[in-house]
Amino acid sequence: MSLILSLLNTASAPFFAPLAFPHLRPTLLKFDSAGDLVAVGATLDNWPVGLVLARLNHPTQSELLSIMVLPAYRGKGIASQLLASLEKALSGRGIVEVNGVFPDRAPTLVALERVLAKNGWSLPQSFLRVYRGQVPYPPDYPWMPGALEPPEGFEIFPWADLSQPELAEIKERLATDTRYRGVFVGTLKEDFEPRTSLGLRCEGVVVGWCFTRLVPENRLLYYEGYFVRPDLRRFSRISLGQSLISNVIYRHWDLREEIPNFGFSVELENRHMLRFSARYFEPFCRYVYHLKRAGKMLPG
Ligand SMILES: CC(C)(COP(=O)(O)OP(=O)(O)OC[C@H]1O[C@@H](n2cnc3c(N)ncnc32)[C@H](O)[C@@H]1OP(=O)(O)O)[C@@H](O)C(=O)NCCC(=O)NCCS
Incomplete structure (x- = not known):
């Protein structure tokens, strides 16, 4: 079995759409190679098994939007290779910094944080408390x-x-x-x-x-x-x-x-609002979790 990583273009990106989070799928189906998204796909014997996607936010900054490997192929280093390949592609576009934000309740959080650590990203830090529920x-x-x-x-x-x-x-x-x-x-x-x-x-x-x-x-x-x-x-x-x-x-x-649903978030620095929310809202929330962020400076 041969793993191939390739930079996606208008023709290849739609094949990887099922590997993106639902809200990102339309952008892969109408992918514009000259646009503000950079995507790398992984195939095994021509079968898409992994995808990493980033957005160019600023002339020199970018944001990791999604990284996903099909469950059957996890734990084989594919995400780490995808991320390294994405970083190389971003450097090639003049990007010097990449950041990512993700929830701390993702089922594969440990694996994701391990991938980031292996690729030299900063230690993920929680910065936002998110509250969700039904009104x-x-x-x-x-x-x-x-x-x-x-x-x-x-x-x-x-x-x-x-x-x-x-x-x-x-x-x-x-x-x-x-x-x-x-x-x-x-x-x-x-x-x-x-x-x-x-x-x-x-x-x-x-x-x-x-x-x-x-x-x-x-x-x-x-x-x-x-x-x-x-x-x-x-x-x-x-x-x-x-x-x-x-x-x-x-x-x-x-x-x-x-x-039927409500949501809001509070920055962890905002002690006043955290206390207010803990007292008045948390008992009514179905989910309370944190968002974490991490990043990496890329070689110029
Ligand atoms: C996160 C994800 C992309 C990782 O993909 P992957 O190809 O398995 O990643 P890698 O094989 O490169 O590395 C995973 C590392 O985590 C480790 N790991 C995985 N699960 C672990 C666990 N429960 N405890 C400890 N380590 C764990 C693996 O051993 C490996 O580390 P190692 O190389 O030092 O052994 C994959 O789990 C996934 O697609 N998750 C769902 C999508 C998602 O939540 N994406 C993040 C939000 S954008």
Whole structure:
């Protein structure tokens, strides 16, 4: 049996599509050799048994998207050879750095981390805690008997109703007001789900928000871009954060037939939000896991 590794092109890539994760298969079926993807396939006696795929993100950086070997052929060094071959191809395209992100709950995590170590990648580090579940019946949350009204002086509003001058003012505050430090313009999503994304005003000033984004293929509402101005977080017995989130969850509950699942993630550095999530959300999640990342500098 002879193992052959080859750089995939428009003609060969479709044969390897079944070896990619489902969301990546369409890109292999319509693979463009001159595009931003680099793929290496492994065949044994002309039969595809392994695939590695990376995206060129930046003139000199790339991201490992997928590495897969058919179960019957694992443990024979094929993934390690595929990765080495990919790195060589990336170097040839002027790439000096490759990074990868993967969940720590993958069944073959040990094998993957061993492959990375054998190929000289950095030790994988967890950086994000991910929460997934089905939107629960809101009164099951002990702290949420109803969609909590914010205290007097505050108003919760649909983010879709935000005016252009308000948006401009928020962007100005992100750049100049230290109470918004660490919030980036990029987190003010434009692809938010309009029925469930909410903002919080205090005397006409936007002081918080919770955006959601629809992931149609998973019928999942991803809660992201959650923020309440730090000086207002302990403003009242019921926190403004709880009030915002409860309103989002009640709206989501109303859409449960259409979007039954929810998900969100918290950076491991964000101790405040981790505590909040552990207390209020973890009991309702079906999966809680970490994302890990690793990388390698490639020889020029
Ligand atoms: C991860 C994966 C690509 C590895 O493929 P592979 O061809 O078996 O990898 P290799 O043979 O090159 O290396 C695997 C290494 O892990 C080791 N290994 C595998 N399972 C192990 C286990 N349970 N405990 C300890 N070591 C293990 C092997 O012994 C080997 O190390 P060695 O060469 O020092 O003996 C393969 O398991 C796979 O396709 N998994 C499913 C897809 C996936 O989850 N991909 C990652 C997300 S992108």
